[in-house]
Amino acid sequence: MxxxxxxxxxxxxxxxxxxxxxxxxxxxxxxxxxxxxxxxxxxxxxxxxxxxDACALCGSNSGLVEMDGKYLCKGCVDKISGLG
Ligand SMILES: [Zn+2]
Structure with missing residues (x-):
């Protein structure tokens, strides 16, 4: 290196x-x-x-949030939150 x-x-x-x-x-x-x-x-x-690492749903690597060892982007978290 x-x-x-x-x-x-x-x-x-x-x-x-x-x-x-x-x-x-x-x-x-x-x-x-x-x-x-x-x-x-x-x-x-x-x-x-x-x-x-990247969002497990869309592949984005921006604004990731860790959930149970996986990463999701804020946009996907918002989409999932809207489903409930
Ligand atoms: Zn995403």
Whole structure:
């Protein structure tokens, strides 16, 4: 794995950090995209990776909500909610 430095940001008091806009654009990390965290404690390193799972119904990977280990997008959750 080749790591490339893409900027530095300060973590705020709630533990949040802004991913640089260029990185978000390059990787398609839009608002609502799920990411997962990998930690290498020996290297004191955190890697944020675009979550590759998708909505079990429509295949969207935006705005996913976990339900019993599966993911559904908000649009499908709203459709299902409307059925009851
Ligand atoms: Zn969906």
């Amino acid at each position: 080749t790591l490339e430095k893409k900027g530095a940001r300060c973590i705020d008091r709630l533990g949040r950090v802004v991913i640089p806009s260029g990185v978000r654009k390059d990787l398609g990390l839009e608002s609502g995209t799920y990411v997962e965290f990998f930690v290498d404690y020996q290297q004191n390193c955190v890697i944020i990776k675009k979550y590759n």
